[in-house]
Amino acid sequence: MSDSTTHRPLAMGRRGAALPWGVCGTLVLVLSICLAVSVGAVSIPLATVWGVLVDAVAPGLVEPSWSKGRAAIVWDIRFPRALLAALVGAGLAIVGAALQAVTRNPIADPHLLGISSGAAFGAILALLHTGLFLGLLTVPLMAFVGALGATVLVLAVVRFAAATSADRLILVGVAVSFVIMAGANLLIFLGDPRASHTVVFWMLGGLGLAQWSHLIYPVAVLIPCGLWFWLRSSDLNAMTIGDETAATLGIAVRRFRLEIFVLGALVTGTMVAFSGLIGFVGLMIPHIARLMVGGDYRRVLPLSALLGALFLIWADIAARTIMAPEDMPIGVVTGFVGGGFFIWLLRRVG
Numbered sequence: 001m002s003d004s005t006t007h008r009p010l011a012m013g014r015r016g017a018a019l020p021w022g023v024c025g026t027l028v029l030v031l032s033i034c035l036a037v038s039v040g041a042v043s044i045p046l047a048t049v050w051g052v053l054v055d056a057v058a059p060g061l062v063e064p065s066w067s068k069g070r071a072a073i074v075w076d077i078r079f080p081r082a083l084l085a086a087l088v089g090a091g092l093a094i095v096g097a098a099l100q101a102v103t104r105n106p107i108a109d110p111h112l113l114g115i116s117s118g119a120a121f122g123a124i125l126a127l128l129h130t131g132l133f134l135g136l137l138t139v140p141l142m143a144f145v146g147a148l149g150a151t152v153l154v155l156a157v158v159r160f161a162a163a164t165s166a167d168r169l170i171l172v173g174v175a176v177s178f179v180i181m182a183g184a185n186l187l188i189f190l191g192d193p194r195a196s197h198t199v200v201f202w203m204l205g206g207l208g209l210a211q212w213s214h215l216i217y218p219v220a221v222l223i224p225c226g227l228w229f230w231l232r233s234s235d236l237n238a239m240t241i242g243d244e245t246a247a248t249l250g251i252a253v254r255r256f257r258l259e260i261f262v263l264g265a266l267v268t269g270t271m272v273a274f275s276g277l278i279g280f281v282g283l284m285i286p287h288i289a290r291l292m293v294g295g296d297y298r299r300v301l302p303l304s305a306l307l308g309a310l311f312l313i314w315a316d317i318a319a320r321t322i323m324a325p326e327d328m329p330i331g332v333v334t335g336f337v338g339g340g341f342f343i344w345l346l347r348r349v350g
Contacts, residue, residue: 025306029086032313036082037074039317041325049074076212084210085316085330086309087218088271089281090226093308095264096282097289097300098229101236102257103169107345109282110268113173114150116279117180118265119272120203122146124184127199128191140217144269150180151261205278205331207316214274221270225263226305232256233297240295278331280338281308287345 037049048066052074055062064071096109110116122142132138157172184203188196202209229236235256238246243253272278289303312330315337319328 025303025310029306029310029313032310033079033082033086036085036313036317037078040073040078040320042070042073044070044074053079077210080210080212080215081207081316082313083215084207084218084274085312087215087222088207088275088278089285089308089310089312090305091218091222091267091271091308092278092281093285093289093304093311094222094226094229094301095267097286097297097304098236098260099264099282100286101239101297102260104240104242105170106287107170107283107342108173109280110147110264111277111279111282112170112177114154114177114180115147115265115268116272116277117177117184118150118153119143119147119269120277121150121180121184121187122269123273124187124191124199124203127202128187128195136214137217140221140270140273143273144266146180147265147269147272148262150176151265153180155261201329202276203331204329205276205334206319206327206329207275208327210274218270218274221267225267226301228263229260230298230301233301236297236301237295276329276331278312278334280334280341281312283345284338284341285311287341 034046034049038044038046048070051062051064051066052071055064055071056075092110095115099108099110099113100106120143122145123139125146126132126139126142130138130142134141154169154173154176157176158169161168161172188199191199235246235251238249238251239253239256246253246256285308286300286304289300289307293299293303312334315333316330319330319333322328322333
């Protein structure tokens with residue numbers, strides 16, 4: 001009786017906190033996208049950014065007071081880049097949150113489990129060796145196949161080595177990631193040297209090649225997969241307690257875990273195909289979300305998506321301004337931030 005009385009106010013407080021965080025976060029997201037479009041080698045006033053946006057959506061509604069060059073920078077270059085950053089950040093954060101639930105490991109994320117490395121391997125294979133035999137769809141499709149292959153390999157090694165604990169699962173993921181990246185480096189070595197230089201830069205993570213025509217693929221993957229994850233929030237909550245508890249609630253534990261891994265590979269593969277390797281987003285963001293709204297995945301997942309989008313937008317702003325007019329690879333920024341967070345997390349959970 002006393003336990004339930006003690007915990008109920010905390011749960012209610014965090015439930016009530018979810019809505020304000022969501023509203024404020026959405027407003028901050030819109031403002032962040034506008035600032036990301038405004039900031040760069042050529043600084044563009046926010047009024048011009050809004051004007052170009054309104055003119056593109058509703059032509060003739062406002063009188064253009066800007067040059068065609070600035071309009072092209074805003075609409076054709078920076079808006080797609082900012083939106084791609086939001087999509088990639090949201091996707092990686094959601095996958096990280098789901099993986100941490102089904103593995104019951106606070107340091108699980110697509111990067112550490114080898115899924116991102118598998119996606120990179122598939123994308124490099126398409127870019128340097130097989131060619132775009134399915135057009136623009138080739139790279140995300142091959143990245144998904146690579147991510148799924150890496151997932152299968154990790155699960156096979158886990159079964160072979162009887163690595164049943166959560167900590168050993170991460171170790172297996174790291175080991176498989178090293179092996180796959182060795183294979184990816186071999187593909188780069190055997191590829192066209194001129195194209196290989198571009199691929200090496202892409203592997204460091206970057207959003208500079210974002211285009212409106214590219215955004216349909218991450219959108220088409222993120223929305224249905226994110227909705228599916230959210231609809232299974234109660235199952236994810238049960239998985240955090242343990243397989244036995246989840247099974248008593250009627251969850252097919254092995255099948256559900258496999259579904260999470262497959263959909264996680266699909267989302268990760270698609271995001272990596274258009275952004276390169278960007279680590280630590282899936283590791284950091286779910287923890288921050290849980291600190292803000294508690295452990296209920298009905299709130300953790302949407303907040304993780306929002307915070308992941310915000311984090312990557314601002315990481316991209318930093319990447320574009322620290323060494324302006326040159327673009328620093330965004331993976332370098334997330335690596336510095338994520339590495340420090342990882343060290344703090346190891347001390348906290350240890």
